[in-house]
Amino acid sequence: MNTLQHNDASAAKLRDALVDTLCANKMITSPEVARAFRTVPRHLFVADGTPLEVTYNVDNSVAVKRDPDGVIISSTSAAYIQARMIEQAGVTAGMSVLEIGSGGFNAALLAEIVGPDGRVVSVDIDPDVTDRARELLEQTGYGNRVDVILADAESPLPGLHEPFDAILVTVGAWDLAPAWLAHLAEGGTIVVPLRMNGVTRVIGYRHKGDHLVSISSEVAGFVPMQGEGARDERVFLLPDAGGHHVKLRFEGDLPVGLDLLDGVLATERTEAWSGVTIKHGVSFADLHLWLAVFMPGFCKLAADEGTDLSAERKGWFPFGAVHGDSFAYLAVRPLPEGGGSEFGARAYGVHGADAASAVVDQIRAWDGQARDREPSFAYWPAGSDRPEFGKDTAVLVKTHGVATISWPPAASAAR
Template identity: 40%
Template sequence: MPAETPETLRQALADHLLDAGWIRTPAVEAAFRTVPREAFAPDASLADAYADDVVARRYDADGRAISSVSAPWLQADMLEAAHLEAGHHLLEIGSGGYNAALGAKIVGERGSVTSVDIDPEVTARARLGLTVTGFNRVRVVTADGEHLARSLVPDGGFNAVIVTAEAWDLPWLDLLAEGGRLVVPLRIHGLVWSIAFTKRGQLLECEDPFIVCGFVPMRGAGAHTAPLLPLRGGEIGIRFEDGTPVDTGHLDAVLGGPRHDVRTGVTVRDMEPFDRLQLYIATTLPHVARLSVDPGRDAGVINPPPRWPAIVTLQDGSLARLAWVQVAHDGERGTHEFVVHGYGPAAPELATLMAEQVRRFDREHRTGGYPRLRAVPCSLTDRYSADDGPSVVKRHVRLDFTWTQTEGASR
């Protein structure tokens, strides 16, 4: 059997992305069939370079990836979401080389690609890969992506900005042309979503589906890490990803007390995502945070401990946590019911409140797609009201969510 070559692997990857629906236009397909991905991951085997997965390239002192070549499925989806055309001007925040080369292939010689990264080692590596593959027209800049020099912005702005590092905020609105697209992995209440915004006047608007994804964290001025507030000697941690933190000093005693459970009657099957439910709860309940348990210190206070940070709401000296319990198994897949665990003096009321939001999501929004999302610059929030809908306030923008009710649903 003949050995697989870069060309055969490249075509196989493009076929896979096309069949899976991540590639949707001829321009993006041509880019994936042409640009040699292995040139931007020289330390990886050919099989790893062309796997539909991330290739980490650079790590920090703690062993965490701080630069990588993103998974092809996600790169394809973000390029499609950018609505790039020949002659467009593209800005990439977060360099690696491969994504910029794909973009350069799409926009052609009449267009331009500018790729910015804060790490000089990353930009040097990106320049090398782009030179080797013949994409010398891509302008690679070592700079903080939150403070781009105006001299780098084309007249009228960029037609698209693709961010390839996890962002907590949106400082790039004024770099976009009217109607331009901002495609960004945006962290909202502990989950990261690939979201495609369109610039309309002074606002950014999104009516497209979101996709849960993962990226290396943003560095520089845009870096954001909410502190982990330790409870019970560090056994439990609370993190307020968005919004204003509330006092957690009383929770040591609260979490050690009795638990009040409220069953929701809402079920989910194994491998069925419920990220939209988490987003709905996070944007419709007050004082939402994430709760985690240190496995090395787990004394069984939170039972069962969450496999990943659980969504909680805090109010009236109490806490309610979204959990689930298996209620059936057909031999292949389990069925789980969402249950809310309440702690503290107002546990029954707070757990019931969260449970009702789970039921309301199931009734009105489960089959209704993603919310419409609007980003309003914080300097303009007095002019653009949130219309009584849920909002999340960042440093540069306020995010306004409008959840579409499922057709035929009743309140």
């Protein structure tokens, strides 16, 4: 429990202000969810020493546990995405809900919503996390309203014989475990932060025949899954002359011939610009997703302090692609008239111009085929009757099935 001394009246005031903001921004759309957020004291579930202003900020997640290298492996998610996921799942009174990834606060919210006739089960692989969740739930009056289980949810959970009306996965998942689908009731909803080549969408899925189709999606990031369902990134280091590194991070197999990039940061940088622009304050998160699923050689970038890229952080985004002996990454430059930016690419390597052009081609493709159009997602478990997917559908092969992403044609989007 957060032992930092708080004034209860101040906490209640900030909690109400948080809910007012979530409702105004349509992150909360049902009175049941609003009531739960006004009732459950979030500040009693976050890490020790967390100020109220941080706890009750719409966008702040709060780290709960880190690994020996300081990487966050458990956290209290930002309030906005907790609200959206509960709304995505359609949780109402009397429902049974399975939460995969414990912490306490989210389970308490669910218990408030489902009420005495419902059921909430929260599962986590980490005994520190489950012990803490049980303690906090007990201290806040929810100990007899939530069952906390220590288990790897990748496998079927023992003793849970009745299916659940809703499943909320609160960690970043690379795939949908068959056990989750086996625990889902007919007509139920599973909400999962699905990693798709390094880019995450929180997708609400329901069954349609032998596969699942999306009913909603949100943009958010989560700590990655642990246990049997974990999928580690592969990192390739590009050293510069000063001994610092640019890291290329791949979710899938490493491209063939990465050794051709040796010394690439010492080459002259090139750039290309797309003519595609965006106003300040407008989201272009679906461009990241488009690049991740359609651009060959896609990777995410991270630059050490001291590299040239680190000095230009406002001019680029951590999405790029390897192109033989060269690599390029998404860049922006301000419009001369102000008020927005133009998308483009910068690149290193002997064939940097080709690498930059390949990124620009995808930016233009996104602008013409997907911009301002909501993508739809589907998941086809192993053994399902998959159709022939068209060239406009991105297909991601997973361990237990296939995930697909498609955007509506321009004519359909305009109707």
